[in-house]
Amino acid sequence: MLMVENIDLYYGASHALRGVSLQAAKGRVTCVLGRNGVGKTSLMRAIMGQQAVRSGVVQWEGADITTLPAYERARAGIGFVPQGREIFARLTVRENLETGFAPLKRAERTIPAEIYELFPVLADMHSRRGGDLSGGQQQQLAIARALVTRPRLLILDEPTEGIQPSIIKDIGRVIRLLAENKIKAFGEMAIVLVEQYFDFAKELADDYAVMDRGEVILAGATAQMVEADVRKHLTV
């Protein structure tokens, strides 16, 4: 279980997160929704340890990780698919996947065969450079690279941004399979999905949180979500 409790985050004098709380349980997809610039990425960076919080607590699997450096959070099973993918353009697909070995013990440094079953295109493109892949293929590679770390919490920051519909569908299918613990190589996972694309979020999310101006203003189970209330905070 991930528990973010009442965190505040600043960039200099700018107050980017204001008393934000969020929970994400294993076996469930938790969607964080909101317009551009409301603080979604800042919240993910706070969970990952890439940005320090001024106050509040981040708890993962019962331990307080608020001040743990990012590499130790990766070792604690937190995997991240960053916005914009951040694929290494000059490394091959295989080498990009191997960068996911960093938090693993030596004996665990393998690429699970299931990764190529989830994303067959990566097997076909194995020796190609990251920079030669399409945006959608790079997004699949970014998800695969996070999976190589064997995460128990998988954070995806806007994985559908700029991606064609057929690949969005594939990515959605993979997220569902992972959440339902259907892939042998991986254990039970909590998934946090940042999205602006409401329909994709609604289809996948078990739980949701809507952010506006640095705060979580609505949250709950998707089954009880009032769509009109959420949409009000998504469209300009």
Ligand SMILES: Nc1ncnc2c1ncn2[C@@H]1O[C@H](COP(=O)(O)OP(=O)(O)OP(=O)(O)O)[C@@H](O)[C@H]1O
């Ligand atoms: N490194 C930074 N330094 C200063 N201000 C920042 C920094 N990163 C983000 N901000 C500001 O913090 C606020 C929240 O940004 P954040 O990227 O978390 O929002 P977001 O909801 O993820 O938006 P997007 O959908 O565009 O990624 C914005 O006003 C942004 O300009």
